[in-house]
Amino acid sequence: MTTIRTAAVIGSGVMGSGIAAHLANAGIPVLLLDIVPSKLLPQEEATGLTLEHPKVRNRLAVQAIDKLQKTNPAPLYSESFAQRITPGNLDDHLSKLGEVDWIIEVVVENLQIKQQLISRIERVWKPGTIVSSNTSGISINAMAEQAGSEFKKHFLGTHFFNPPRYMKLLEVIPGEHTDPAIVNFMTDFCEKKLGKGVVQAKDTPNFIANRIGTYGLLVTLREMLAKGYTVEEVDAVTGPAMGRPKSATFRTLDLVGLDTFVHVANNVYQLVDDPVEKEIFESPAILRSMVEKGWIGEKQGQGFYKKVQTDRGKEIQALDLVTMEYAVGGKIGGASLEASKQAKGAAAKIKALLGAKDRYSELAWNILKPVLLYSADKLGEIADSIVDIDNALKWGFNWDLGPFETWDAIGLKRSVERMEAEGSVVPAWVKEWIALGNDSFYRQNQGRTFYYLAGDYRGLETRPELISLQTLKQQKKVIRANSGASLIDIGDGVACLEFHSPNNAIGADILTMIGQSVDEVRQNYRGLVLANEGKNFCVGANLMLLLMEAQDGEWDEVANIIRLFQNAMMKLKGLEKPVVAAPHRMTLGGGVEACLPADQILFAAETYFGLVEVGVGLIPAGGGCKELALRASQHIADPEVDLQPFINHAFETIAMAKVSTSGHDTKRLGFMRAQDGVVINPDHRVYEAKQAVLRMDQAGYTPRPQEKFRVVGENGKAVMQIAAYTMRQGGYISDHDVLIANKLAHILSGGNLPAGTLVTEQYLLDLELEAFLSLCGEPKTQQRMQYMLSKGKPLRN
Incomplete structure (x- = not known):
């Protein structure tokens, strides 16, 4: 494989059409396929169309392409790029998959459905064509379990983050039999041609970013419920004060959708064996209750926040998790939040937030500590490199610093001493690293960055196109x-x-x-x-x-x-x-x-x-x-x-x-x-x-x-x-x-x-x-x- 000239995307939902749009943004002609509708729409009946008419059979893909040109923020760099996407359906156009260089499946997150689709793809597959799944957490190996050995060599996971145009992260997940040359090619291609920040993840539940990010959000919610913090207080601490986006914790959950979040968390809950980890990934009752009520976030108009029209105009009210009523909270302030605000740069902000010793610095520490320990514990299981873990959280969740960069910022040795004094179990490899005389996971030497890898410092790859x-x-x-x-x-x-x-x-x-x-x-x-x-x-x-x-x-x-x-x-x-x-x-x-x-x-x-x-x-x-x-x-x-x-x-x-x-x-x-x-x-x-x-x-x-x-x-x-x-x-x-x-x-x-x-x-x-x-x-x-x-x-x- 020398390049990808054409592609096909199967599944024209929000994610599939978004991926097709971004391929079109990159100048790649795309075939967008979906299932054939089983019923006519009233307007189709009125114009005399039948279920056999191409307009009806291609309807889902056609509607998705039309929607791309009206969606805000725009998935396309230019509305004219929609012309690069050709609509079709899986019954009439499946054979055309043999004419493209890259096939991406983006259908519902169901292992059986994905396996059935892969079986259909393989029947028309042209040897050498790359096939990938955009799954957010289903096993790559399980999906291709019934496929032939040559197909498996060309099959891998390519997990785009939503929306594909704007989110930098792309997790590449090799299967057990994926050809390493294919992995290297896709990493290079997706970075250069699609503009992505690519990390290589292992085939584990939810891969890297969603595994750690979801863990962090659940830890935050549990700490809040245990200690009686309000929604606004948590968001004041877990936003820019902690080097995170303004959407912080609960605005982020509202944007993602609580139903989506519960699904992602449940995926890990179902697939991990460790009872302690299993307990963490069990969605709290309050979250399940909100989903049952339909309070799932922005797409339904309310979640942890709700926009309300009042005599004073529109105002944003937050949910009180005790009374389950919405109200405007008071101004959140404190010594630690003020210290963080005055500090310059993410590293200094986090250090200042933790250093002021008030209830908000306590909240920050009790959220941050388990995330750092969990990230260290999962090194080797979800990814081989701390750089991939850090980049996944920066590019997928818009953190200013990844977990290991954060650990360096607050002082590795000092923070580990505090963790152990509080009874936390620190992974053995972290203590061994410190025992060797190291006080950071990263270090700079003559303008070059070195990072921890397998018990030693490894120089970060220098590449000519990355001029800093x-x-x-x-x-x-x-x-x-x-x-x-x-x-x-x-x-x-x-x-x-x-x-x-x-x-x-x-x-x-x-x-x-x-x-x-x-x-x-x-x-x-x-x-x-x-x-x-x-x-x-x-x-x-x-x-x-x-x-x-x-x-x-x-x-x-x-x-x-x-x-x-x-x-x-x-x-x-x-x-x-x-x-x-x-x-x-x-x-x-x-x-x-x-x-x-x-x-x-x-x-x-x-x-x-x-x-x-x-x-x-x-x-x-x-x-x-x-x-x-x-x-x-x-x-x-x-x-x-x-x-x-x-x-x-x-x-x-x-x-x-x-x-x-x-x-x-x-x-x-x-x-x-x-x-x-x-x-x-x-x-x-x-x-x-x-x-x-x-x-x-x-x-x-x-x-x-x-x-x-x-x-x-x-x-x-x-x-x-x-x-x-x-x-x-x-x-x-x-x-x-x-x-x-x-x-x-x-x-x-x-x-x-x-x-x-x-x-x-x-x-x-x-x-x-x-x-x-x-x-x-x-x-x-x-x-x-x-x-x-x-x-x-x-x-x-």
Whole structure:
């Protein structure tokens, strides 16, 4: 097997259709099959269809594909990718499984049904085709028990986490007879082509993430019931304070569905022999009772939380497990929670939470301790590597630190002494490891990570596509740096400019570093990459600084900031070496403007890219308006072709603060050019951007000349202003929105010039500056800026 060109997914439910969608996202044509319906729908009867009609026979798969295009959050990077999925049914199209490279079964979690399906697949199976099951806990070996030896070599588990597009984890589970070469191929393929974080699990109940994650949730629930904590108290402790997601424990259970959770827990309960472990995985009576009542979480409108409409508006109420009634609880606070809040980074937060010695630190310890011990006890049984266990929990449950990383953070030796003092049994291998003089499961040496494996430290595999800026900084590869950004040598004569200000917001420090980086790269490097490892690439410019200067009437200062921004972007664009931007996740406002001057943009698949300045009463003034107008003109080189529709599109994109829903979706908004692309694995962004720089350099890079470009002029401006006026008359926008829209139209059109006039980039930059300063002086714009800073959402005034 050299690659997977086509695939088939059997089962078109939420998970099956989601997996099919993600394969389509990766550019793989997919055949989606389900059973043939046994009854006609009323609308099918009304149109004269019969059970034999293809529309009826393929109905389940067709409906699933239609739903993919309406689901939010979207399973597809682009709605058009639905065309890559072909619907069918198991009776008419089973033979087509012999034409694909990968078959994934995603049917109901029932061993007998899965065995029957595998028997049917094997009858049409083409030797060499990979077959996998997306089971969340059924034995891979048991499923393929009756299959032939050659089939078993090509059969394994591939457990995607839901939703497949957004959840990073993919557990690969070899069967007893799976060819190791197939396992290695699938691990590599799913990481590179599907963008997944792959861990190798053993064929045990619930594999890695669900085994430990479910254990942790049950331990938490039991501790809560035993000690009388409230739902809100538990979630206050088990969220960001403990390096976990904001959904913490009970919001997570509501999202997953209590019925689903009970099913997963029961799977382990049925399959393990150890009575102590069996007892832990028996779902508490309160959980079973809630499922019986239908209080299973968000899909039924209530679970541990419930949204209620009151006189005060919508409010979220929590369930009191004593009275079984919903109510709004009081504010949760305490010394340990406050200490965790003040600490920086997950490791420091957990340590602070445990160190304050109050009832919440006690809760945290009593939840954390058994999870750490259970993880250590299961090493070797569910996975061979602590790295796989840690990654499974980070990627599958969105923990900031895995169990063994957490143990290091709180102090391995000290915490084990406390556990034993409290009567807990610590696995022998952990005590032996400490006895050898080790006080951590991981250690760093010369920028390389080493981890515990079979009684010794093993170096974490280094791979060229995994470029870590953090590691390079530890290796003293920083060329120059200030408080907002660093220029880092990423090898082969390529430098990377990394933003690291709060929220990666662009201020004078970053702009200064951009200028210095251009000078450095011009003299000493082959090219420049713009990328960072922050949560988001860049959420925009430093709004607080702009608001303070505007409120003080320091207009010269505001103008200087904008000129500094514009000059930095033009300097970046004028660099005689290739520049590649690699944005990820939220890339807004000034973050977009920092990318637009690049020769090439490689968007992460999950990039939410947009010029959103109108949300704070402003317009893009770092070259954003100018770049979209320039691109429209360059796209329509023939002076006889009307430019207006393309300018109208740019006007709509900026005026409505449109943001892409993915890297691919940037094309719809006019940000993606022919030379731009998308990188599906976010961990490979820096590497791919570096390769793009090297390719341009090797091809003999020629700087782009600055050329004049045509504008639609005064008549074109009127077209856009009429559109804004119509929106106002319809009550869709406010008077202040119209003011902003008119200024935006003035810039994009080139102002009061005849249509077809050729202008310079600097001419449009001057128009941006003028409009920006004017809007900064508007009280309603200042109100919008203040509201965004205090509330985190736009004000419509």
